[in-house]
Amino acid sequence: xxxxxxxxxxxxxxxxxxxxxxxxxxxxxxxxxxxxxxxxxxxxxxxxxxxxxxxxxxxxxxxxxxxxxxxxxxxxxxxxxxxxxxxxxxxxxxxxxxxxxxxxxxxxxxxxxxxxxxxxxxxxxxxxxxxxxxxxxxxxxxxxxxxxxxxxxxxxxxxxxxxxxxxxxxxxxxxxxxxxxxxxxxxxxxxxxxxxxxxxxxxxxxxxxxxxxxxxxxxxxxxxxxxxxxxxxxxxxxxxxxxxxxxxxxxxxxxxxxxxxxxxxxxxxxxxxxxxxxxxxxxxxxxxxxxxxxxxxxxxxxxxxxxxxxxxxxxxxxxxxxxxxxxxxxxxxxxxxxxxxx
Numbered sequence: 001x002x003x004x005x006x007x008x009x010x011x012x013x014x015x016x017x018x019x020x021x022x023x024x025x026x027x028x029x030x031x032x033x034x035x036x037x038x039x040x041x042x043x044x045x046x047x048x049x050x051x052x053x054x055x056x057x058x059x060x061x062x063x064x065x066x067x068x069x070x071x072x073x074x075x076x077x078x079x080x081x082x083x084x085x086x087x088x089x090x091x092x093x094x095x096x097x098x099x100x101x102x103x104x105x106x107x108x109x110x111x112x113x114x115x116x117x118x119x120x121x122x123x124x125x126x127x128x129x130x131x132x133x134x135x136x137x138x139x140x141x142x143x144x145x146x147x148x149x150x151x152x153x154x155x156x157x158x159x160x161x162x163x164x165x166x167x168x169x170x171x172x173x174x175x176x177x178x179x180x181x182x183x184x185x186x187x188x189x190x191x192x193x194x195x196x197x198x199x200x201x202x203x204x205x206x207x208x209x210x211x212x213x214x215x216x217x218x219x220x221x222x223x224x225x226x227x228x229x230x231x232x233x234x235x236x237x238x239x240x241x242x243x244x245x246x247x248x249x250x251x252x253x254x255x256x257x258x259x260x261x262x263x264x265x266x267x268x269x270x271x272x273x274x275x276x277x278x279x280x281x282x283x284x285x286x287x288x289x290x291x292x293x294x295x296x297x298x299x300x301x302x303x304x305x306x307x308x309x310x311x312x313x314x315x316x317x318x319x320x321x322x323x324x325x326x327x328x329x330x331x332x333x334x335x336x337x338x339x340x341x342x
Contacts, residue, residue, distance in 0.1 A: 229265050
């Protein structure tokens with residue numbers, strides 16, 4: 001079998017989101033493939049919808065029903081364990097694919113011998129095949145037979161897991177599984193997965209549709225989710241140590257950690273949560289400086305993080321109380337300036 005597409009599903013019955021996703025997959029311009037849908041203990045009608053599609057397309061769709069919720073990482077792992085395809089693809093159950101997406105990715109893989117192939121995606125807020133805001137997920141200089149320059153670039157700019165297909169062996173030697181019971185599972189293993197590839201190709205077309213809607217989990221920020229992002233990056237760093245990647249690409253791995261563990265967590269926490277806790281901020285800064293004491297000298301940190309954010313990040317490492325007071329003051333001043341302009 002050429003391809004297995006794994007679709008984790010949790011409570012996607014509303015607004016025909018799940019049907020739109022599945023319709024796009026069963027109508028792929030491809031013959032030899034399977035769609036593995038994994039219901040992650042949904043509490044709505046998602047499983048019933050999956051069973052209906054399984055009955056209608058028994059040659060294409062397989063349904064796994066988990067008795068307990070494992071979040072997307074656990075659902076992906078369940079799908080990986082039974083996947084039979086030479087290549088593996090993943091799709092979020094509220095997204096969809098252009099009819100030719102997987103045929104084009106597989107064709108490029110077989111023509112070039114690549115073990116990983118990606119494409120662009122587009123952001124959209126309505127169910128349609130109309131091209132919305134196109135997101136370039138890779139660059140031409142990341143492609144071909146991979147060497148140090150491409151690996152460094154991929155660590156820094158990894159793109160999205162769901163816009164690529166991966167030769168199944170990348171997950172097998174040694175076994176690579178997603179962490180379960182947490183969000184940001186892609187961040188945890190994505191770097192290791194990319195660095196296992198030997199040859200990457202890129203189809204510069206927006207073939208994956210990334211659905212933006214108010215119910216999407218990516219729009220929700222909580223302290224718990226910030227802590228999950230931190231845990232995901234601890235896993236990333238552990239895998240990098242075990243595989244030797246940290247020793248080989250120290251600046252790139254360090255910046256990946258700075259960017260997701262510290263920078264993204266800090267500013268999403270400050271912008272997205274109602275009550276800011278000094279204890280959380282102190283813990284975040286202390287672990288950053290304990291893990292990489294000299295992170296302020298990282299060349300990518302100096303080049304890629306703007307001066308204001310660097311100022312805030314460095315202030316936090318000195319005093320969480322001073323950081324919080326100054327951050328609130330800056331936000332107040334900005335609000336006042338906007339009010340005056342009206």
